[in-house]
Amino acid sequence: GAATASAATCKTANLVIWLQNGNGNGTAGSVYYKLRLTNAGSAACTVTGFPQVTAVNLKGQTLGKAAKRETNLKASPVTIAPGNSASFQVRVVEAGNFPASQCHPTLAAGWRVVPPGGGGAKVVPFPFETCAKPTQSALGVGPVKKS
Numbered sequence: 593g594a595a596t597a598s599a600a601t602c603k604t605a606n607l608v609i610w611l612q613n614g615n616g617n618g619t620a621g622s623v624y625y626k627l628r629l630t631n632a633g634s635a636a637c638t639v640t641g642f643p644q645v646t647a648v649n650l651k652g653q654t655l656g657k658a659a660k661r662e663t664n665l666k667a668s669p670v671t672i673a674p675g676n677s678a679s680f681q682v683r684v685v686e687a688g689n690f691p692a693s694q695c696h697p698t699l700a701a702g703w704r705v706v707p708p709g710g711g712g713a714k715v716v717p718f719p720f721e722t723c724a725k726p727t728q729s730a731l732g733v734g735p736v737k738k739s
Contacts (some may be wrong), residue, residue: 595739599671601635604710611718612676612679613645620622622732627716628640628679628739629707639736640669641708645682647722647731648715654721655700661732667735679739683732688719690730695723708736 602635608630616623645659645711659682687697702717723730 595662598669599638600630601709602629602639602672602707602714603633603653604714606631606637606705607710607714608632609705609707609714609716611699614718616684621686623684623686623720625682625684625718626679626739627682627703627705628677629672629736631674634674636671636673637679638669639707639709640735641667643680643705643708644703644713644733645733647720647733648704649698649701650701652704652715654704654726655698656725657727657729658697659733660729662732662734663681665734670736670738677739678736680736682721683734685730685732687723687730689725690723692729695728696725696726696732697721698724703731704728721727 612626616625647655700722
């Protein structure tokens with residue numbers, strides 16, 4: 593059969609990236625937040641895989657290590673029509689779980705998010721405690737999913 597034309601990769605410039613739930617869902621030692629990617633462009637586009645996520649301070653400087661991919665979760669292409677959204681999960685491990693010397697607990701001002709293939713980053717403002725030490729990751733990220 594003929595291959596159907598798939599929508600182009602979503603450009604970061606056409607996406608609104610926002611936090612859906614500021615309360616998050618807690619488990620022992622971690623809180624999960626749902627972030628959404630809304631297509632504000634004029635054409636459908638596709639996102640596949642894991643966003644890059646880092647914690648940032650008010651100056652936009654990176655705190656700690658980038659989020660680890662939750663590779664137990666499968667990534668598959670998600671097509672987003674104009675005005676519609678997809679979502680992904682960010683896991684914030686409580687900074688208190690780490691020895692202070694390995695973490696340097698610090699209040700972050702948000703997440704810097706680079707959508708897969710999007711070419712560019714946007715900051716999602718949200719204050720949370722994280723590890724500032726460059727060797728310590730206190731974040732996890734899941735793949736983009738239909739929401």
